[in-house]
Amino acid sequence: MLIHRTRVIQNLLITKLLKIPHSVTMSFNDNRRWVNHYAGPETPVSTICEQFSKFEGGKIELSKDDESGVAILKINHPERRNALSGSMMVDLWNAVNTLEDWKTGKGIILHSVGETFCSGGDLNTVRQISNPDDGYKMATLMHDTLTRLHQLPLISVALIQGKALGGGAELATSCDFRLFTEKGEMGFVQGRMGVVTGWGGGTRLVQLLGQHQALELLLTSRQIPASEAVTLGLANGITKSVELSEAVEETKQWLQLKLNHAPQIVHALKQIVATARAVPYEESLRNERQVFAMLWGGDANKKALEQNIKHK
Numbered sequence: 106m107l108i109h110r111t112r113v114i115q116n117l118l119i120t121k122l123l124k125i126p127h128s129v130t131m132s133f134n135d136n137r138r139w140v141n142h143y144a145g146p147e148t149p150v151s152t153i154c155e156q157f158s159k160f161e162g163g164k165i166e167l168s169k170d171d172e173s174g175v176a177i178l179k180i181n182h183p184e185r186r187n188a189l190s191g192s193m194m195v196d197l198w199n200a201v202n203t204l205e206d207w208k209t210g211k212g213i214i215l216h217s218v219g220e221t222f223c224s225g226g227d228l229n230t231v232r233q234i235s236n237p238d239d240g241y242k243m244a245t246l247m248h249d250t251l252t253r254l255h256q257l258p259l260i261s262v263a264l265i266q267g268k269a270l271g272g273g274a275e276l277a278t279s280c281d282f283r284l285f286t287e288k289g290e291m292g293f294v295q296g297r298m299g300v301v302t303g304w305g306g307g308t309r310l311v312q313l314l315g316q317h318q319a320l321e322l323l324l325t326s327r328q329i330p331a332s333e334a335v336t337l338g339l340a341n342g343i344t345k346s347v348e349l350s351e352a353v354e355e356t357k358q359w360l361q362l363k364l365n366h367a368p369q370i371v372h373a374l375k376q377i378v379a380t381a382r383a384v385p386y387e388e389s390l391r392n393e394r395q396v397f398a399m400l401w402g403g404d405a406n407k408k409a410l411e412q413n414i415k416h417k
């Protein structure tokens with residue numbers, strides 16, 4: 106009790122002495138290390154959207170093709186090298202809301218225009234929200250959006266046709282797959298900018314590559330070319346085409362090969378994988394048997410049994 110009280114007083118004094126804003130707490134944690142952590146208010150995402158839609162510039166455009174079941178999410182802000190402004194973060198949040206309701210869809214291609222995939226947060230927006238409270242709001246909005254994009258029952262692929270830097274690299278990790286053109290590069294440059302990953306990319310990078318590779322890429326901020334991205338498992342392939350419209354077509358064909366099953370099977374398989382990467386083992390198994398039971402003996406299953414299919 107006495108130790109706890111001493112620690113609270115110690116923490117208060119340190120916070121005051123170092124003139125740290127009230128929403129940032131410095132404390133001595135149980136591993137006996139000083140840690141800085143945010144302890145400010147939680148803001149509803151809809152309120153953050155209202156605030157962030159005022160930081161204008163560029164667009165994120167969504168188009169859904171019901172015939173193929175593939176939607177295109179296009180990052181369109183070439184004059185700022187496809188950096189995400191506040192209003193584009195809100196566009197993306199709205200696009201994910203729409204995709205969550207797309208029952209007949211199967212896939213998504215995320216790509217951008219011009220020669221850069223995405224140069225991260227729009228520095229014009231960033232300069233206007235450069236304090237812990239607004240930083241926490243941006244991270245809250247982007248965590249909500251990119252987690253839901255990652256967990257959609259649709260199969261997503263990002264086409265990296267140029268540099269994906271900082272938040273741009275984080276955005277790319279929220280897709281199930283990444284295809285690079287020969288000019289594609291990915292760099293977690295946040296450390297060089299005096300920050301860390303703010304859009305959930307640190308967590309997803311550990312899931313994708315394991316802690317050692319993730320730590321190495323985050324610590325060095327080095328830019329990974331296409332060939333190395335494949336070796337590391339960050340990219341799932343390199344397109345033959347470098348030209349953007351041809352690379353988008355190639356990505357569509359690459360994705361279509363994975364979307365031959367009926368939408369409910371694609372959705373169910375994605376749900377199993379998305380759940381497995383997000384929850385503990387036993388919980389994931391429970392989800393898997395629940396998803397399985399819904400399809401077992403269903404119309405598609407009965408039809409397949411009647412056809413006496415041989416998998417030769």
Ligand SMILES: CCCC(=O)SCCNC(=O)CCNC(=O)[C@H](O)C(C)(C)COP(=O)(O)OP(=O)(O)OC[C@H]1O[C@@H](n2cnc3c(N)ncnc32)[C@H](O)[C@@H]1OP(=O)(O)O
Binds near residue numbers: 186301303
């Ligand atoms: C949690 C998220 C945290 C983050 O995202 S941290 C990472 C922030 N991103 C950056 O620091 C990227 C900085 N930019 C660059 O390194 C280079 O501009 C980049 C992307 C390699 C492109 O190089 P180049 O093709 O040679 O083009 P350039 O440098 O002449 O830029 C053309 C115009 O675009 C602008 N621009 C580039 N990246 C931007 C950004 N992130 N936000 C706002 N504006 C950006 C750049 O200022 C320039 O504008 P202007 O034509 O001089 O008015």
